[in-house]
Amino acid sequence: MRAAYIERLGPSEAIVYGELPPPVCGPDDVLVEVLATAVDPVDTFVRSGRYPTAMEFPFVIGRDLVGKVVESRSPEFSPGDQVWCNSLGHQGRQGAASELAAVSVDRLYHLPDGVSPTEAVALVHPAATAYLAAFTHGDLRSGDTALIAGAAGNVGSALVTMIARAGGTAIATAHPDDHDYCRRMGAAHTIDYRTRNIVGEVSEIAANGVDLYIDTSGRNNMVDAVEMLAVRGRVVIMAGTGSRTELSTGALYLKDGSIRGFVISRATTAQLRDAAAVVNRLLLDGALRPRAVEILPLAAAAEAHRRIETERLRGTRLVLEI
Incomplete structure (x- = not known):
């Protein structure tokens, strides 16, 4: 072969x-x-x-x-x-x-019948990654507010779509050229990722902070991330194999917050099957498109x-x- x-x-x-x-x-x-x-x-x-x-x-x-x-x-x-x-x-x-x-x-x-094989193969990995990051490791629930950094990418846009469909509020950071795309995917708010005061902009949207923070770009600015967290907020680290960052441990402690690493390569077969069921539903109804x-x-x-x-x-x- x-x-x-x-x-x-x-x-x-x-x-x-x-x-x-x-x-x-x-x-x-x-x-x-x-x-x-x-x-x-x-x-x-x-x-x-x-x-x-x-x-x-x-x-x-x-x-x-x-x-x-x-x-x-x-x-x-x-x-x-x-x-x-x-x-x-x-x-x-x-x-x-x-x-x-x-x-x-x-x-x-x-x-699922009727789903394009080419479109499906382009989506299944980033979509399953997004589901496991947000729901399995990020414990996202209806009513939560999530900040997705790098929201215009493949995993980022899947995160935005899934969070919005689950009853959450997605704040997307991306280049301004991608803001319309992020809103079409379900983002309630968009922020230019180059802004110098992202903490201030997020606080105007979510006065009590965000319940979930996921950076798909791998920059992983933990100082800003922890500052933006709500009480008992979660950070899911899922990209950035070479990144090094400072961490505001005191602020994390006082917020009862948590930071969780996640790589899909370590997902169990049961977790992957749960993700596959969700991905198939979204593929079938056209909610996910590359x-x-x-x-x-x-x-x-x-x-x-x-x-x-x-x-x-x-x-x-x-x-x-x-």
Whole structure:
């Protein structure tokens, strides 16, 4: 089968496009013909070694896929079913960037009828990340106010949509060119992320502070974040592998606040399945749509990784068609 894989950790140039033997399915695996796979920033962390994880070389890269079932021992899936997965390519699992993939049945989900495979594969990872960040780790409830920094990105816009639909108030920080987009996604308020007085602007919107603060950009200014928190407010850190920041521990303590780290690579299968159910509902009713998708051939996997690491894609998702 054709695949994009690596034989060692390294830069994007380490990715090889070539032939590999097809995967051998275990008793709890489903064999899937891959139609498309998205390229996520976390894929570059795995490939380079920035996110240490078990892998066996040659290692097929990629995390997300949409495809069709070829073989299944599970009564839940039948040949021809359209399916998706967003948790391959780490913790000893081979990845998705290949013509065929063996997917554990507890990590595979049906794709709702009528949903575009290309749009779905562009959305499932950022949308599931957003759900787990806001609701599983951020404990967001109806009536809460949340500040989403980097709200025009893929995860950020999914956060805004989910929070608004759950009865929360989303404050979005983004470039002014993206404010209309954020409002269309459900943001109640928008702020220029370049402002020098974000604490003051937020206090005018939410006098008692925000219940949830999530920075998808990875800047993680904890001094401002803690100052903006309401009593018992939560900060969820979900980006910024190289960021270092000061922390106002006294202010956090006096507010009875909390800071939680979250990486989707450590999500349990039960958490991923909960997220998948929500993502499927939002895909089906059209609430989640990718802002922009650029389709590349599987042979361009190395180019896609390079672009993720060196370009500002401004919400554009790179999808590899098989």
